Amino acid sequence: MALCPVCGDSAEKTVLAQVALVHDAASDLVQCAACGVICFDPLPSVGILNRFYSASYYDFRRWPGEAGGAWFGRKLRKIAPTGRFLDVGCATGFFLHGIRQSTDWEVHGVEFGADAVAYARGELGLDILEGDLKDANYPDGYFDYVHVNNVLEHVLDPSGLLAECHRVLKPGGHFFLAVPNGVNDSRNLVDFHGTEGIPARSPSGHIFFFPARTLLMLFERFGFAVMTKKTGSIKRGLRNAGLLPKKKNWKFDHFPREDVQVKSGQGVVVNEGNRKSAFYYQYRNFSAELSNLPGLHDFGLDFLFELKKGL
Numbered sequence: 630m631a632l633c634p635v636c637g638d639s640a641e642k643t644v645l646a647q648v649a650l651v652h653d654a655a656s657d658l659v660q661c662a663a664c665g666v667i668c669f670d671p672l673p674s675v676g677i678l679n680r681f682y683s684a685s686y687y688d689f690r691r692w693p694g695e696a697g698g699a700w701f702g703r704k705l706r707k708i709a710p711t712g713r714f715l716d717v718g719c720a721t722g723f724f725l726h727g728i729r730q731s732t733d734w735e736v737h738g739v740e741f742g743a744d745a746v747a748y749a750r751g752e753l754g755l756d757i758l759e760g761d762l763k764d765a766n767y768p769d770g771y772f773d774y775v776h777v778n779n780v781l782e783h784v785l786d787p788s789g790l791l792a793e794c795h796r797v798l799k800p801g802g803h804f805f806l807a808v809p810n811g812v813n814d815s816r817n818l819v820d821f822h823g824t825e826g827i828p829a830r831s832p833s834g835h836i837f838f839f840p841a842r843t844l845l846m847l848f849e850r851f852g853f854a855v856m857t858k859k860t861g862s863i864k865r866g867l868r869n870a871g872l873l874p875k876k877k878n879w880k881f882d883h884f885p886r887e888d889v890q891v892k893s894g895q896g897v898v899v900n901e902g903n904r905k906s907a908f909y910y911q912y913r914n915f916s917a918e919l920s921n922l923p924g925l926h927d928f929g930l931d932f933l934f935e936l937k938k939g940l
């Protein structure tokens with residue numbers, strides 16, 4: 630890798646492991662000394678990404694998704710009675726649908742997966758753009774709130790995505806970013822390669838791994854003020870970090886696997902069954918929120934940020 634794709638630094642990168650998305654193409658997993666980001670080198674081609682994602686089934690659970698949107702809607706109503714909300718990587722749109730049902734906010738989504746887009750438009754009647762955020766060409770300062778939940782680690786140009794989120798936000802607009810803690814999230818790939826001697830498959834398609842300092846540097850670069858920063862998924866994070874015993878089968882998802890062909894229209898499996906009471910989902914969302922710890926900690930798997938675009 631000549632230049633770091635996040636900070637542009639040209640120094641030699643430290644190789645941590647060999648990694649892969651598909652069974653017949655491996656990359657190094659490298660870390661940039663300048664900004665700390667850990668990523669695939671080379672980054673996967675669009676062809677490899679398409680093979681990886683088209684071979685993945687998604688099991689979308691409708692009711693927890695909608696309840697998550699309703700829960701989030703409470704926060705939006707506290708910010709303003711109405712506004713324009715964008716979910717980047719909105720999948721089948723259950724979260725957006727939950728917000729729309731519980732608030733007067735106008736909701737928009739962007740999603741890469743064609744089958745998920747078809748579902749969100751056809752079944753839920755949502756305004757969804759298929760493709761990258763850049764393809765949408767939203768006007769400057771169009772949104773009051775931009776929500777990016779577990780997307781940044783999947784895309785080929787994460788800096789470009791953050792820059793575009795900043796551009797489409799109003800001055801003073803809110804930005805929620807959830808992203809895995811890269812130090813913790815990359816640990817199993819390094820451990821797998823170290824013990825098995827073969828490239829570790831990145832099972833969820835993560836190609837970038839962001840340490841806390843890299844994220845804070847990016848926020849400063851793009852002009853996001855940090856309102857809150859939290860760490861979640863502590864139990865899984867403790868396992869990854871070796872502070873709790875790993876699950877017996879932790880290596881399973883890291884072994885190479887052949888492509889599975891998923892036909893168009895079959896990439897989305899929606900689970901509509903077993904809707905529980907609104908109380909139950911409120912309790913689940915409330916207790917999940919309580920389990921997030923203030924600050925950024927390497928023993929947790931997820932980082933959650935509430936940011937604001939500077940005025």
Ligand SMILES: [Zn+2]
Pocket residue numbers: 633634635636637638661662663664665666
């Ligand atoms: Zn860098």
